[in-house]
Amino acid sequence: MTLDIASPERTAIAPDAAHALYREMLRIRRCEEQLVRSYAQGLIPGACHTYIGEEAVATGVCAHLRPDDTVLSTHRGHGHALAKGVPAREVIAELFGRATGCSQGRGGSMHLFKPEVGMLGTSGIVGPSILMATGAGYSFKLTRTDRVSVVFFGDGAVNNGAFHEGINMAAIWNLPVIFVCENNMYATEVAFASVARNTNVAERGYVYGLPGIAVDGNDVAAVYTAAGEAVRRARAGEGPTLLECRTYRTRAHSEGMRDVGYRTKEEVDEWKRRDPIESYRTRLIADELATDDDLRGIEDEIAAVIAEALDFATHSPWPDAATATAHVYSTT
């Protein structure tokens, strides 16, 4: 089964759920904007890969997950960590290198871990997360639970062998895994169209014998609807799903990097006009799911959350240097 992107059915989303989607996208956006400012101020010593423009994907998928479900993700994983339940204060503190960060200062932008909420790690290597998520699905099936495993990866991962090997294993063993491809058209700065003859990722599902569904990744309602069905299938023991979300990164691959020579300003501007948060805001009001006051209330709430998160990170202690070699092994 391969559905076309053209006409995603609009499923009725209750006002509370719709507000939650808006709130979560905004929390990711405002957290990212804060990280951009902090990076410019020299407060982030390493990389900073923002998720700005892609918020609808993590939000729409993770809205269906329980804390005991798991997520594995990419080098562009702040949004996934936040949507899976990592507090913004722990993400900012992690990028600042503080002991209170979600990885206790061991990870930074590319290695966000918080197993307590099912965040099993973002990754600096493209591909492996697909395999590890397949393994989480194997555990959940073997231990007779209804937990589900989600992995986010970019278009850059789908021509990597891990995609082939992982999806094939999930399909043959009918594992509860949702493979979410965030097709943002560029693997760092290499255009997907230049490395794939067929740029329809969802179609690849058919090849491995699992459903492949493509949705507008800038439409949170479309992602939410498609992911809801994928999660339901996985929980019910009906197997894995490949979900392609077509979206766009509107900032540079990494903060501070030169962002020219591989895409045009016109293309970036066009996608900025399709901003997932702005467009959802307009739609919520048009569909009478929220009033402008409702949404301003949410915006104020998120501004306070991010201000508190920044204050928390800024005043957090550095890790104790004596712990630099701790946790290499489970026992000493």
Added chain:
Amino acid sequence: MREMTYTNAAREGLAEEMALDPTIFVVGEGIGERGGNFNTTLGLYEQYGPERLRDTPIAERGFVGMCTGAAMTGTRPVVDFMFLDFILDALGELINQTAKIQYMSSGRLKMPITLRGCIGIGGSAATHHSGNYYPIFAHLPGFRVVIPTTPYDAKGLLKTAIRSDDPVLFLEHKSLLNTKGAVPEEEYFIPFGEARVRRTGSDVSVVAVASMVNKALEAAEKLADEGISVEVIDPRTIAPLDMNTILESVHKTGRLLVVDEDYAPCGIGAEIATQMMEQGFDDLDAPVRRMNAAFAPVPYSQPLETALVPNVETIATAIRNLRAE
């Protein structure tokens, strides 16, 4: 005490653990109904079925990555590579993920994964089925590396490996698989990091790894007739490495030879020699010596293959020479 082969002893250890813990599962090529190319899982499929004895596609990278994710989420995979050479397709997963996840998660995720495979030169297995590779893993933080040489050790160390929350390489030299030895009926475990003195002696200490243990013992027996007293130490695990047993031995003998079928550069002999110098320089009456495979990929034809590897004669000569230094 009953006698059993190395393979049967290891399989008994696996079977005992699988009976106790339903989260243990084995993956590999032909380890299901067939029972494994080296009989590592013979008879277990009938008891536990395909979910726990999982035949895989030929996708080492894939199933190693998959088992890494499984180990992070509450199950205890045993990856059976058949020939360890096949692990090389999965090095990226092993080194970047399997070995590092515990550290990256600040100990909140565990990595209880056993990675077993047959190693070693012999039987014209040729270039792609004769590798040793253990120094690669001993070099890196995160791995345990276990190389048992007797049926007793194979069973006790495999049980410890499966119960460990760390990734453990469990490496079985092909020439040892059918060797027999005493294995008690009652349950036992062998801790990592405890070498075993296989023969006591006073003139020269020999640390031997994998199949070289038996060859060193044979050489020691031969040299006893010449009045040379050789102590033979089997480290059993090279990560962690029990350096104390080696230091105590050299304190007595003043001379150390490391015999290892793997290559010399950056190998286990280099590591032991360095630690010996750092921690026991004053005990040495002669330079530490190494014997290793010749520095070449492993060839097929017997005269070529034999030429690569230390044997009882060459080991005995090296010991004589070292004693004379």
